[in-house]
Amino acid sequence: MNPPPAFSRISPTDARSRYDAGDFALVDIRDPLSHQQGHIEGTVHLSDANVEAYLKAAERSRPLLVYCYHGNSSQMAAQFFAEQGFGEVYSLDGGFEEWARLYPETCRGADGT
Secondary structure: OOOOOOOEEEOHHHHHHHHHOOOOEEEEOOOHHHHHHOEEOOEEEOOOOOHHHHHHHOOOOOOEEEEOOOOOHHHHHHHHHHHOOOOOEEEEOOHHHHHHHHOHHHEEOOOOO
16 A cells, blocks of 8 residues: 655745746635735735636646645645645645745735735
């Protein structure tokens, strides 16, 4: 019996260099209001309502970075995406909160900034 596909955890620093290179598809799994108030630029917001459509359209060979608030829930979501056939999946350590603290210039919110 083969072990289930796995994801990797990634630090904000390592994720930033790959983000700058355009190496990731980005997925935000936080609630809609939190996403609206602030998110990493270029992110797709996923919820129960649109995850199936995302799975149908996604390029599974492209590395996927999943984030939540603090990096806990994203680990379960990253495992889910790995099990759906995504070849390279990462959960962002520290989540959006840590990313926004370190790299506010990459974040967008309701006010357009």
